[in-house]
Amino acid sequence: MTFTDTLLLAFRNLRQSRLRTSLTTLGVAIGIASLAGMVSLGVGLQEQVVGRLTQSGVFDSITVTSGRANIPGMGGMGLGRVAGRGGRGGRGGPGNTTPTQPAAPLDDAAVARFAALSHVRDAYPTLRIPMSYQYDGRTNAALAAGIPESSRGEGAFQSITHGTFFPDATGASVMLTLEMAQQLKADAPGSLIGQTLELSYADSAPNAQGTPEFVAGVQVTRVSLPFTIVGIVERDPAPGANLGLSAIMIPLEQARAINARAIANPQAFLQGAAPQTRRYTAVTVRVTSAANTQDVQDQIKAMGFTAFSLNDALQGAKRAFLVLDILLALVGSIALAVSSLGIVNTMVMSILERTREIGIMKAIGGSDRDVRGIFLVEAATIGLIGGMAGIVLGWGVGRFINIGANIYIERQGGTAGDLFSLPWWLILGAMAFALFVSLVAGSYPARRAARLDPIQALRHE
């Protein structure tokens, strides 16, 4: 008998017991829906968390510091003076007594070398400049961060509470954190947009225009610059998304220019270090995707720098989600296990009902294989149709729950997102699994039908 004929007979049998076939198929659909729904939830949550983290720039960014000093964790990052000493500390720092080669200078040349590495999207100095700001007659100190153009629309800058990102890469514009803005104007931080914020720094050049003042007994010039407030950024609840966020944020090019002139390190200034040999305390290297982080990190280390990233933490998070996915899949499988028993039951019932018919088929020349094939195709059809219906059902229920959950999340002040994700591999996998389960469930009844004694079967009423 040809396969087409097997299909023909199987479909005709399924059609003849429509109600039973539909109910069994519905059972499989519910089983697959629960399985696909559960895995879809796991994948969706993973995409929410890992995706947000990945976009935040935590995992595709490498922090490079000078030399081989042993900087524990992120402690050396951002704080100019600590890391600054770390840069030179290879010779005398605590816990590093082995003589090392002279540290490679972390200057513009080094930044250019990082930028030239493959898979590197951007490399820029991590600048935190101590500045003073004047607003409403009060003067306060704050660290101003240089934000590169490549951060536009990423991490903390994905959504800007008030105003916009810097209109251009070089202009005298400034963004503030919401906390900072509230310190300036508690009742209506949004109204700060468009206003001018005076930022000042101590200039090292003797001929600078500004107000003279004394730092550690040495006369310097305080230079004041007007910046326009363009945006106010809220801190993101996702960990790591606030990378680069500082109370005051100015375009990187502005920060570079100020950094070249400002007395960031009074000690160095007092020792008479020439500004042009100034080195960066830290450089941020952004790679094209988190998958390249380790590779680029190793190359930078090979150049004689200290490089650090949170990539390992991402791998850990992914492993944790894999475990979650497996657990969810196991819970989802319970319903499928029940529905596979439904298939067995339906097929056994069907054999009882059709015993005589099976006897007739055998008497006129149907082989064991022919009979088995018909029953297996019936089971597989129930599985496939149930699988398809189950995916649609699971998707629909997932959408429904998602809408409800998002209303709740938004009420709690969170950001709405897709809790369920249905990638193509899950659709195909669920279909294949439905087919597999139905074939396994159908194999016993099919074998039983194939082994029926034709004489007994023909006597059956």
Place this chain on the structure above:
Amino acid sequence: MLHTRHLCRHYPMGGTIVKALDDLSLDVAEGEFLALVGTSGSGKSTLLNLIGGLDQPSAGSLEVRGRDLARMTRDELSLHRRNTVGMIFQSFNLVPSMTAVENVALSLMFAGVPRAERDQRASALLEAMGLGGRQHHRPKELSGGEQQRVAVARALANQPPLLLADEPTGNLDSRTSREIMDLVRTLNERDGKTIILVTHDAALASAYARRTVTLLDGNVISDTGQPAVLERA
């Protein structure tokens, strides 16, 4: 055509062994019309089922056209049922959900005949059985005689040389019985099919068959013998 030697079929039943056939030896020539008669339990149906390949011997040999059914695998037996024998039954054994033409085509389906050809062949067979206008009726819409004709058409579909009939007129009235038996006789005389008819009706056996073998307790007690004129095989 058919040779049995020391053929036995024993069933275990409730701790004892039932000897449905016991050391039976029989030869049937090509083109014979043979009737197997006997009381119920004499073993005539058991013998017919063995020849039809629905069952296998416990001991002895059963050769049909030179091939021993006792040594066949399940697959070989299904091929034997498909190609060598055609069976008709007292209760017709048509698939109730299929039309007449579908029932006939079903046996061609198992033989792997393509759809268009099997529909055409099934249709032609029904036409030859005088059922031209009844092809798309289901069994319950047909009379007993018509159902048995459909069954005969199905038995002939794969052109087997041997036709086995198990009480084919048991559910039919006398007029329809005669029609069916006339049809079977035609198949024997015109088409040269070897016929083995199982019946408990001695009158029917003597009216149509040219040889009658009587069984009792699983063995032959009388045999009218093979007419010499039919010794063609």
